Amino acid sequence: MTRIIAGAAGGTTLTSVPGSGTRPTTDRVKEALFSRLEAYNVVHGAHVLDLFAGSGSLGTESASxxxxxVDLVESADRAAAVAQKNADAVNKVLGWTAARAHRAKVETYLTRAAEDLTWDLVFLDPPYDFGETALIEILADLVVHLAPGAVVVLERSSRSAEPHWPEGLERFGEKxxxxxxxxxxxxSADSAH
Incomplete structure (x- = not known):
């Protein structure tokens, strides 16, 4: 069972994506991640982008x-429907529309996003077998949409090598x-809007 851990919608049960093809972030990892993000002071008031959202667990936690x-981007039909259902559940508790799901490929969503659209916090949780070249292209497309002081969180297998960060994006931590x-x-300081 996946749930919202903390915040206004804390305890809300989230629907999981049926079948295979998605890999939900465990509550343990989610709790540690958000503890760190709150220490960075990047969640409250942030414009959040959750790419490869699956059920939307990370994005809806941010809304809570x-x-x-919160924009949840997922290309698989069933997962996008679940992400919207979870966004609706959190929005209902919050009393306003904080989160919304977009059924789209990540690459398409980013290339069609308005040039002046920026996010403060971005989650990327691609399938572990997602190609390095495609990942680098997505990260490069993302750079122009990052607000000053934005944080990008990339979730990968612990056996994966560090990704090659594109120009304009610098790693500052890992766990x-x-x-x-x-x-x-x-x-990077020279790439921020």
Whole structure:
């Protein structure tokens, strides 16, 4: 069972994506991640982008903890429907529309996003077998949409090598939790809007 851990919608049960093809972030990893993000002071009031959202667990957790807006991007039909259902459940508790799901490929969503659209916090949780070249292209497309002081969180297998960060994005931290490794990056000083 997946749930919202803390915030205004804390305890809300989230629907999981049926079948295979998604890999939900465990509550243990989610709790540690949000503890760190709150120490960075990047959640409250943030514009959040959750790429490869699956059920939308990370994005909806952000909404519960005070994010201003949350965009959940997922290409698989069933997962996108579950992400919208979970966004609706959290929005109902909050009393306003903080989170919304978009059924789209991540690459398409980013290339079609308005040039002046920026996010403060971005989650990327691609399938572990997602290609390095495609990942680098997504990270490069993301750079122009990062607000000053933005934080990018990339979730990968603990056995994965560090990704090659594109120009304009710098790693500032990493943390391993069992089979999961989180990489933290931010815009380079010369690339921030």
């Amino acid at each position: 903890r005070g994010a201003a807006t 391993k939790y069992g089979e999961t490794r989180l990489w933290f990056a931010e815009p």
